[in-house]
Amino acid sequence: MIIVMQKQASPESVTRVVAFIRSKGLQGHVSRGEERTIIGAVGDERVFHPNELESLPGVERAIRVLNEWRIISRESQADNTVITVRGASFGGGKRLDIVAADVGRQDADVVFADPFYMPARPYAVTEHSNEKNHIRAMQAVVADAHERGKPVMVRIRDVRQIESALASEADVLYLGGELMSNRTLQDEVGRLNTPVVLCKDKHHRADEWLVAAEHIALRGNHHIILGEAGTLSFEPDHPYRLDVDAIVRVRKISHLPVIANITRLWHGDMPQEVLYRLAEAAGADGIVSSLAARPVMRLAD
Incomplete structure (x- = not known):
């Protein structure tokens, strides 16, 4: 069950509700959002x-929720x-064009930076070979975007990178799908007041994705954006595909905004322009791409 407190609810009201819950033999988990x-x-x-709970002072409503994701469910909040x-508003009705920093698009709504990227191959050459260079590159991207009034979404790949990303004034932290099972990292970003994108891992289902997001919300950070960046396909030459079904499903059962990252999903049979339109059709609130120009949706599409 989820108990939503009124905006002006006092700390005493919260304590009283928790005491009531415990008196009935249940545990009470308090999540204080902004x-x-x-x-x-x-x-x-x-x-x-x-x-019985709704009659207590400071309680707005109490809802029975059967799923493991309770705070982020449609039952707890009907509005997006x-x-x-x-x-730039994620979930505000306008679809955000989120563009990789190295593309240099001036008309992007949000700039996407991946300064800590490391190739999978052990002997691959990287442009930025050490942590200091990663941080300098990130600072340069953030400074340039902020000068143009654009927010920056920074991908972090380790809990130790949170501090440098925030010190560089990153506006949104982006957690790739490989971090969906990293509870330590989720606990850390859950204690922040900074928006965070949580991507679905390529091996996991939408329900598991929402459970991971709930872990962040339980720590108090309700500024969560769901991210879809690819799921396993049956094509050996193209191992990942855009999980359109997952985007549609989570938009139906959760009130959180959803974005799609198509930068590593395109191939000869599925160009970025087509993927972009698929993400649009699925209802993504924002799309991360490396397109040189914003695609225009044609009526014939």
């Missing part, structure tokens, strides 16, 4: 009715969450 507090009741909910960063 705007309001949400309490999760874990245990046998049949011992009381939601009306809107996360605004430097004038």
Whole structure:
């Protein structure tokens, strides 16, 4: 069960609700967001009715939620969450064009930086060979984008990179799918007040994706954006594909905004322009690409 507190609810009201939950033999998990507090009741909910909680001071509503993702579910919040960063709104109705920094697009809504990228091959040559160079490159990208009034989304690949990304004034932290099972990292970003993109791992289902996002929300950070960057395909030459089904599903059962990253999914049979339109059709609130120009949706499409 999820108990949503009123915006003006006092700390005493929260304590009273938690005490009531515990008196019934359940555990109470408090998640304090920027705007309001949400309490999760874990245990046998049949011992009381939601009306009993709603009669307590400071309680806005109590909802029974059967899924493991409770704070981020449509049951707890019917309206879409809107996360605004430097004038760019994720989930605000306008689809954001998020462009890789090395493309140099001036008309991008958001700049995407991946300064800590390391190739899978052990002997591959990288442009930035050490941590200091990674940080300098990131700082340069952020400074340039901010000068133009653009927010920057920075991909981090390790919990130790959070501090440098925030010190460089990154506006959004981006966690790739390989970090979806990293609870330590999720706990850390959950304690921040910085928007974070959590990508679905290529091996996991949408439900597991939402459970991972719930871990972040439980720590208090409700500025979560879901990211789809590819799932396994059956084509040996093209091992990953855009998971359109997952985008549609999570938009239906969660109030969080969703973006798609197509930068590593395109190939000869599926160019970025087509992938971009697929992500649009699925309802993605933003699309990360390396396209040299913003695609125009044609009526014939």
